[in-house]
Amino acid sequence: MEGNIVEMGQYIGAGLACMGMGGAAVGVGNVVGNFLSGALRNPSAAGGQTATMFIGIAFAEALGIFSFLVALLLMFAV
Structure with missing residues (x-):
């Protein structure tokens, strides 16, 4: 029973x-x-702002990738 609660929390x-x-x-x-x-x-x-846009996209996507990694660590790290 206790293992199920831990898995649910993960x-x-x-x-x-x-x-x-x-x-x-x-x-x-x-x-x-x-x-x-x-x-x-x-x-x-x-044309001069395109590089700035891609930098902004990269920073925003990096935060999404970090949250994905945290989710994987919570699911599979014991």
Whole structure:
């Protein structure tokens, strides 16, 4: 009985850690949406900001990958 409670806690913790992946998806959408909004307002400046957009996407995705790793550690590390 006690092992089942520990396993349940691992799965609940992993599910809560996976909420960070949803947050990363929202962050990437926010970065790209703001870039597109600015690019449509001033298309001549969009080329110079593309690298900045990709850096923002990389940082947002890194947080999602970290939350995925925490979820895996909670599930499979004993």
